[in-house]
Amino acid sequence: MILDEREQQAIARARNLLMEAGVWDPDNDLSCLVDRFLIRANKEQALDEFMLAVTERCNRIPLEHIVGAVAFDELPLVVGxxxxxxxxxxxxxxxxxxxxxxxxxxxxxxxxxxxxxxxxxxxxxxxxxxxxxxxxxxxxxxxxxxxxxxxxxxxxxxxxxxxxxxxxxxxxxxxxxxxxxxxxxxxxxxxxxxxxxxxxxxxxxxxxxxxxxxxxxxxxxxxxxxxxxxxxxxxxxxxxxxxxxxxxxxxxxxxxxxxxxxxxxxxxxxxxxxxxxxxxxxxx
Ligand SMILES: C[S@@+](CC[C@H](N)C(=O)[O-])C[C@H]1O[C@@H](n2cnc3c(N)ncnc32)[C@H](O)[C@@H]1O
Known part of the structure; x- marks a missing residue:
């Protein structure tokens, strides 16, 4: 997948924000958030929603509540x-x-x-x-x-x-x-x-x-x-x-x-x- 410059900058900024917020596995959370919010057809909307999601995660809202899903014992469950x-x-x-x-x-x-x-x-x-x-x-x-x-x-x-x-x-x-x-x-x-x-x-x-x-x-x-x-x-x-x-x-x-x-x-x-x-x- 090829990311444009703005997306790459957003990801770098997000990683810093997550680390500053004390999130314990920033790379894992970042990859989920990128996957869920950033890689989208409507790039403007995707960037906006991606940064909103990062902000929520920095406020320590659980990752799974943000993405609305969790895999448990191979079951794709909804949570919130x-x-x-x-x-x-x-x-x-x-x-x-x-x-x-x-x-x-x-x-x-x-x-x-x-x-x-x-x-x-x-x-x-x-x-x-x-x-x-x-x-x-x-x-x-x-x-x-x-x-x-x-x-x-x-x-x-x-x-x-x-x-x-x-x-x-x-x-x-x-x-x-x-x-x-x-x-x-x-x-x-x-x-x-x-x-x-x-x-x-x-x-x-x-x-x-x-x-x-x-x-x-x-x-x-x-x-x-x-x-x-x-x-x-x-x-x-x-x-x-x-x-x-x-x-x-x-x-x-x-x-x-x-x-x-x-x-x-x-x-x-x-x-x-x-x-x-x-x-x-x-x-x-
Ligand atoms: C630690 S969570 C575990 C949920 C689930 N078993 C899991 O592992 O994902 C505990 C659950 O017990 C529920 N609970 C707490 N008190 C309860 C009660 N008196 N009667 C029934 N459920 C209760 C909570 O609402 C919560 O959903």
Missing amino acids: SGVFIPRPHSTVIHKWLDDAGLVVGAEVLDLCAGSGAIGLAIARRRPDLSVTCVEFDEVAVQYLKRNIARMTMKGIQVNALQADIRDLSAFSRFARQIALIVANPPYVPQGLELQPEWSSHHPQASVYSGADGLDLTRQIIALAIDLLAPRGWLVIEHGEDQAPLVRQLFEQHGLTEIQTIIDHAASDTTGSSVMTVGRLSADC
């Missing part, structure tokens, strides 16, 4: 302001899936589903499972439903349920039916300083969860005990330093076969890829 951007860290759940030994038709719940990334990725890998994504936030549910409709065109089937996981009555029909519950809940301790992409430009309820970050995790474990079928699995993503406490919570609720799995390949400077897995015993 008001919904959590799925992170590659969560693919640790999918890498483990083969170990779960789930039978055809088994019911799966993705709690705190956001845009539906985790549930949709499970359904892509195992189209024979019955997956339901649960989310309470109005805006997130809009993205969830859009992604489900888009993925339906690719033959991936997932159900959406708008519900608050603190409302046990919304889940009574699942009691003792579920073979696998997965969740990437908000798990950051209230008040912990984060990059502005998360602290200022994500909904608070998608990031923070109480003093130790585990309020929703406690809720999910308690709910799972009611919903899992005997030998059903619970898988929750969390921070690396939270692992001992999460394991303790699993133990306190009588879960067995507890293990914490860290995927170093999917970890990066923004955090580790960590989850704890546990199983309801056969006699529950």
